Amino acid sequence: MNRRERRLAKRRGSRRARDEAADIMAPVFQVPEDPMAALSRAGQLHQAGRFNQAEALYMETSERWPDNADAPHWLGVLALQRGDPGKAVDLIGRAIAIQDGNPQFHYHLGEAERAAGNRAAAAEAYRRAIDLAPRVADPHFGLGLALLDDDPDAAIEQFNQVLRIDPKFAPAREALAAAQANRQGTAP
Numbered sequence: 001m002n003r004r005e006r007r008l009a010k011r012r013g014s015r016r017a018r019d020e021a022a023d024i025m026a027p028v029f030q031v032p033e034d035p036m037a038a039l040s041r042a043g044q045l046h047q048a049g050r051f052n053q054a055e056a057l058y059m060e061t062s063e064r065w066p067d068n069a070d071a072p073h074w075l076g077v078l079a080l081q082r083g084d085p086g087k088a089v090d091l092i093g094r095a096i097a098i099q100d101g102n103p104q105f106h107y108h109l110g111e112a113e114r115a116a117g118n119r120a121a122a123a124e125a126y127r128r129a130i131d132l133a134p135r136v137a138d139p140h141f142g143l144g145l146a147l148l149d150d151d152p153d154a155a156i157e158q159f160n161q162v163l164r165i166d167p168k169f170a171p172a173r174e175a176l177a178a179a180q181a182n183r184q185g186t187a188p
Contacts, residue, residue: 031060031064035061035064038057038060039061039071039074042054042057042058042061045057051081051082055078058072058075058078059075067098068098069096069099069102069105071095072092072094073091073095073105073108076089076091076093076108076109077092077108079112080115085115085116088115089109092105092112096109101132103130103132104129106126106128106129106139107142110126110129110143113125114142119149122142122146123143126139126146129142137162137166140158140159140162140165141159141171141172144156144157144158144162144179152182159172159173159175159179160176163176
């Protein structure tokens with residue numbers, strides 16, 4: 001490939017990249033008329049690591065459809081990922097006030113409370129998630145982590161429950177081994 005061909009290829013590539021960026025950006029500024037479509041688009045942006053754009057679309061969705069619990073929930077998850085567990089607790093709490101029966105909301109509230117250092121509140125949120133979905137491993141694991149310092153026997157039971165639900169859940173196996181070793185005074 002000669003110099004001229006390389007320059008043309010480079011221009012085409014940058015044009016293509018610019019066009020692709022425009023395709024990605026356009027929906028952010030045009031909020032779909034359906035809250036589920038808006039949340040789907042925000043979720044795509046969120047998963048792609050475009051947190052500012054996802055946040056803007058979640059916020060717009062929350063303002064347009066205040067009875068929709070998913071937007072404040074995902075805003076809370078995003079706040080947690082950004083290292084602001086206090087804000088996450090507030091936002092996810094708002095989602096739960098709209099729709100209390102969603103186990104994922106309670107699980108994420110537990111994660112935010114635990115990140116904020118509120119182990120008792122985290123345990124309460126995980127227990128509510130477990131009440132709503134007892135055969136889901138993540139809330140049991142979170143509860144085990146929240147209980148580990150204050151009630152290691154209860155934590156061990158939760159880690160065992162995780163492994164009954166999902167025998168391949170490696171973090172639970174590791175936490176169980178560490179908790180059992182700590183209880184016996186032989187930390188790994």
